[in-house]
Amino acid sequence: MVTGDMKHTVTAAAGRGIPNLDTRNQAHINDNDRLPPIVNGKAQFDLASGKYIKVWQGPQHPGITGNMSLELVICGDEIVECKTHVGYLHRGFEKLMERRKYIQCFPIVCRIAVPEPDFNEYLFAATVEELQGIEIPERAKWIRTLNLEMARLASFFMWLGGQAGAFGIGTQGQWTVTMRDYILDRFEELTGGRIYHMYMIPGGVRSDFPPGFTGRLRDTLDTCEATLRDVERTLFHNAVFKMRARGLGIIHPDIVDRFGVVGPNARAAGFARDVRKDHPYLVYDQLDFDVVTRTDSDAFARAEVRLEEMYQSIDLIRQILDRMPMTGPFFTKLPNVLHWRVPTGHTYKKAECTRGEYGYYLNSDGGDKPRRIYVRGPSYTHAVSLMEHLAIGCNIADTAGLMVSLHTYPPEVER
């Protein structure tokens, strides 16, 4: 898909008012006098010169995470400008929720992050519960934590396969997708749904464990752990993966806060930040785990952080199964949900999903529908401003690897 509109001139990222703090990119832009002239602080790429072509990567492309597209201007095989385009997916959830009662919002929210929907359910429930003053039972907190860690593990498996595939390594991708499916089997047992679970309802969770669930979950964890060790041996010691991922998409620590970088992307840059530790929610303060960090801040370091967090998730699920109460209520009775009016107020709750800080801001005017719900997905900054910044100077063959290394899910951007 190559389009070359020869009559248009496009503007470089360097001139978008975004200071380029990556020293490697800075040197590249300033020192190479073959690059185009700068007019009013903006580099002008003349497509008619024949030196540059415009390439669309996506919205349907195996190297794009979900349905979004990158509008790339390339010089040879090097990207000189990148613009992220969204809007190809289901969207408008925030508007939908303003027109629906709270209980009608509950089955909508999970659609906002397809591979990891549980954080939407949890955060929606948690914001409503906080404004309403509902305290959920202890056992519901443990089950929710278990659910969130299972979701993290499944989402990481999906990412791991994508990251391998983006560098042309297909085998491990098939293994990890299979492992994800085994976890989805457990989700199906527990919630009735494989992808969208609609399980963490305001007030607690919808159902208890089915008979024999914990044993089967432990078996699944053993299988996942064994496969993960195989993936580690065959992918993380693979010369192609190491050569292509090392040095790719370095996020300089100086830009982490300015670009809203969170989660493994920030931890790979040396920042020990994790919502589970910094603002413990549910029962995370009763679990033993450390924040995983690296300092190289390239695609390989981010992959290492995520790999270690996968082992950590398996360990956390085992801890939860060992420590959680196996009997007791798992749901608090709600007011009549057809006439439920949530008290006036506003709050923001957040949790650590696989991509970082995921948050819900709920503003209630005391009515039976939310005045405003804002969904803060980490991909909003990672897939747009950060990706546009990091892509400059990148080889076009590495675009997919770079994008997957940021671990982005487009529905969070469109909402």
Added chain:
Amino acid sequence: MNAHEALQTPPEVHAVFKDVHLRFGVHGLEEVRPDQAYVRVERDDAVTLLTHLQAIHGYTHLAFFTAVDRIEDGVFELLYLVHNYHLRHDLGVIVEVPREGDGCTMDTVHHLWPAAATYQREMREMFGVAFPGCPRVEENFALEGWDELPPMRRDFDTREYSERVYYARPGRKTHDTREHMKEKIYPSEAETW
């Protein structure tokens, strides 16, 4: 917030409140949790306040920036939620701007957080708030060829729009949702609707 929780708010956060109140006339402090509070500030002081919070008080992370439509008061509440990793504290800065006319504009903060340019582009498209000087603010975000009212405004009627633009396939029967629920799904609740 109850009194017990109020005691847990770090003293450093209260020092920040005091400082920004004296310097920028910040008012309307609302502590919803020990780790979260909201304040209000006049539009002309907002960017200097955010600059001060970022540079002096360590609120370096812009968690999000959005708007709440208070149509009954004729204003948008713009909400910058900034976070201090050291104090582990979220601070929401609320700024009111008029919904209509030339006043529906706000100064850009992309120089503080380059990522804010995306938020501002989206808000220009979805709410119609102008951010003069923000890079690419006039470009489409999620919509393409949209010439209606900005869709996240509360006076944008989604139902009217969809009935005008789209149409049902021939032969489909449409039920009135409310009447259908009354009669078929929750007949015992019908008298309270």
